[in-house]
Amino acid sequence: MSTKHIFDSQSIALDNALRSANALNPTLCVDIPRGIVYDTRPPSPHRSVSVVAGGGSGHNPCHENLVGKGLLQASVSGHIFASPSSSQIVQAIERTPSHHAILLIINQYTGDRLNFNLAAQRARHTGRIVHTVTVGDDVSLPPTAIAKVGRRGLTANPLTCKVAAAAAERGLDIDSVRRIAEAVAQNVATIGASPEHCHLPGRSAAEAHTHPDTYVELGLGIHNEPGAKTVKDDTSPTKLIGDMLRSTLTSPYVDFKDGDKVILVVNNLGGLSLLELYAVVGVASDLLSKEHNMKPMRTLADSFMTSLNMPGFSLSLVNVTAADGLVRDTGVSILELLHDPTTVSAWPEMGGTLSDYESAGCMKHEGLVRRDAKMQEHSPPHRMVQAVPSTQDTSTRRQLIAAIITSACDAVLAVEPDLTRWDTVAGDGDCGTTLSSGATALKGALQRDEIPLHSYKELFHALSIVVETSMGGTAGALFALYFGAFANAVEEDVADGARKALDQLKLFTSARVGDRTLMDALIPFCNHLNHGVMYAAQQATKGAENTATMTATLGRAAYCTGNDDSLTVPDPGATGVSAILMGIAECFQN
Ligand SMILES: Nc1ncnc2c1ncn2[C@@H]1O[C@H](COP(=O)(O)OP(=O)(O)O)[C@@H](O)[C@H]1O
Ligand SMILES: O=C[C@H](O)COP(=O)(O)O
Numbered sequence: 001m002s003t004k005h006i007f008d009s010q011s012i013a014l015d016n017a018l019r020s021a022n023a024l025n026p027t028l029c030v031d032i033p034r035g036i037v038y039d040t041r042p043p044s045p046h047r048s049v050s051v052v053a054g055g056g057s058g059h060n061p062c063h064e065n066l067v068g069k070g071l072l073q074a075s076v077s078g079h080i081f082a083s084p085s086s087s088q089i090v091q092a093i094e095r096t097p098s099h100h101a102i103l104l105i106i107n108q109y110t111g112d113r114l115n116f117n118l119a120a121q122r123a124r125h126t127g128r129i130v131h132t133v134t135v136g137d138d139v140s141l142p143p144t145a146i147a148k149v150g151r152r153g154l155t156a157n158p159l160t161c162k163v164a165a166a167a168a169e170r171g172l173d174i175d176s177v178r179r180i181a182e183a184v185a186q187n188v189a190t191i192g193a194s195p196e197h198c199h200l201p202g203r204s205a206a207e208a209h210t211h212p213d214t215y216v217e218l219g220l221g222i223h224n225e226p227g228a229k230t231v232k233d234d235t236s237p238t239k240l241i242g243d244m245l246r247s248t249l250t251s252p253y254v255d256f257k258d259g260d261k262v263i264l265v266v267n268n269l270g271g272l273s274l275l276e277l278y279a280v281v282g283v284a285s286d287l288l289s290k291e292h293n294m295k296p297m298r299t300l301a302d303s304f305m306t307s308l309n310m311p312g313f314s315l316s317l318v319n320v321t322a323a324d325g326l327v328r329d330t331g332v333s334i335l336e337l338l339h340d341p342t343t344v345s346a347w348p349e350m351g352g353t354l355s356d357y358e359s360a361g362c363m364k365h366e367g368l369v370r371r372d373a374k375m376q377e378h379s380p381p382h383r384m385v386q387a388v389p390s391t392q393d394t395s396t397r398r399q400l401i402a403a404i405i406t407s408a409c410d411a412v413l414a415v416e417p418d419l420t421r422w423d424t425v426a427g428d429g430d431c432g433t434t435l436s437s438g439a440t441a442l443k444g445a446l447q448r449d450e451i452p453l454h455s456y457k458e459l460f461h462a463l464s465i466v467v468e469t470s471m472g473g474t475a476g477a478l479f480a481l482y483f484g485a486f487a488n489a490v491e492e493d494v495a496d497g498a499r500k501a502l503d504q505l506k507l508f509t510s511a512r513v514g515d516r517t518l519m520d521a522l523i524p525f526c527n528h529l530n531h532g533v534m535y536a537a538q539q540a541t542k543g544a545e546n547t548a549t550m551t552a553t554l555g556r557a558a559y560c561t562g563n564d565d566s567l568t569v570p571d572p573g574a575t576g577v578s579a580i581l582m583g584i585a586e587c588f589q590n
Helices: 010-024 086-093 110-125 156-169 174-185 237-250 274-292 322-325 334-339 355-360 396-426 431-447 458-470 473-489 494-505 519-527 531-548 556-561 572-589
Strands: 027-033 037-039 049-057 074-078 101-107 131-134 186-192 212-216 229-232 262-269 298-302 313-319
Touching: 010 037, 010 074, 037 086, 049 086, 049 110, 049 156, 049 174, 074 086, 074 431, 086 101, 086 110, 101 156, 101 237, 110 131, 110 237, 110 473, 131 156, 131 174, 131 237, 156 174, 156 186, 156 313, 156 334, 174 322, 174 334, 186 237, 186 262, 186 556, 212 237, 229 274, 237 274, 237 313, 237 431, 262 322, 274 298, 274 531, 313 322, 322 519, 355 519, 396 431, 396 556, 396 572, 431 473, 431 572, 458 473, 458 494, 473 494, 494 519, 519 531, 519 572, 531 572
Parallel strands: 049 074, 049 101, 101 131, 262 298
Antiparallel strands: 027 037, 037 074, 186 212, 186 313, 212 229, 262 313
């Protein structure tokens, strides 16, 4: 076991973890290739809403182990730490009762937002009613640092799933269920801490970050991005937990007023001993009482949103009074919904009756803090990309296009190790795998003669579909959107098609040159195409190199700006795109 895991291969671990959903609850069906788990029981007759959620794998029980009566109707999982593709999500929606409206609960990460919103649009085209709620609860970074990406989605996601699904199970309509989900999502403040990062199955154990003189990293995400702060060895657990509680109570994101009722959630990030998890609960409860005169209405301690084997925890405070205030007209309370029964074994037994907790005290908290509105990227409507059949075309143009695609794919496969290393420093480590999955799928489709080469429109439609189904993550969604827009725009002038497709892509992402994303390579390429493909590709390469000194404001890297190393490595997405473009240009030269 050179990688120090029981499962050395990510795909074997993922497939078997998915399979567990059915083993633990035989009423669930598992579609392993599509990463979907869904409930096969006939829904209660009074129900009109299904709640569906998902995201990258590696966060169990999110989300495949949260499907079942009283919780999710279906879940959909991508590769480790990478969003599922929009077609996977559409198929998860299709596994819900056809007369149900859908609430899609989206974790606030770029890939998830792009792919889930695209899927919502596609499902609406087929006549389904789909509403979305995006969840972000991290308080570790200031509003200025995350102005464009928004707060990361952490423990608030499964809490929102539980409460929304309970509302659906009670027969509430889609508007009420969505509003209840939003009310919870907006009123959770979370911060994480861990002495070590997590370690991906199949990767060398030496790749896990270690910090010999560090007690913990504070303000960690769930994808191995470094903490917002490093806490040195001389700090005690009481001081650490006290600081974390203060961060949640005084953050600019959630207001906590005197007398507000709260729920405390202590979340195991995946690898913390249960002894230590419960010790955190003890210290946190004591500090809330002594320092803040607070007794939570309810305290939950379990694994809700994990990060593989990360040996740390996160603390969340939910402002129940504020959330209830937003949805009083629905006639239900957040606490009741949290307490409603579920057959999902991964959800902790609530124990006791609701009234056992009603008499618990309220909080008193002196500081009054303001909520800052969070900024989010806008996702406009997108036309659905149609699959096209392959044709037999043996012309010279066909051979040239095939050679260009092969050269572009080989170029990105060659830089994969660098992309993985750089994304590990300034992201979540999956960019190399995501791009190489796309390249391998495209080469395979080409070899099987599944890529139509006789028409640019059909070619780009097919490219969009192959990358969309094989990549996932932020890069997969952006590539699919770009190729899809290319297919719509292109006539005989390919350079003109490239520029028009870029204009369309800009509607889906606010990233421009200077934001440290793949747009730093793509924009100069499109802008210089009138000077020849090689010159344009060289400009893309320069653009990608320039990202090494840029500060990211978008994507996962935006959460890593405190990590000095991230300033010295180029953006992996931009480097991948420049490698692809150079691969294309070299083919033209030859
Ligand atoms: N909002 C954005 N717009 C354009 N490109 C982005 C954006 N966010 C991230 N990226 C690009 O995506 C790359 C990461 O892709 P990927 O690994 O698929 O992301 P993730 O794992 O976060 O989904 C980054 O290196 C960056 O170039
Ligand atoms: O687990 C990871 C997230 O759910 C997916 O987000 P991402 O595609 O933006 O990395």
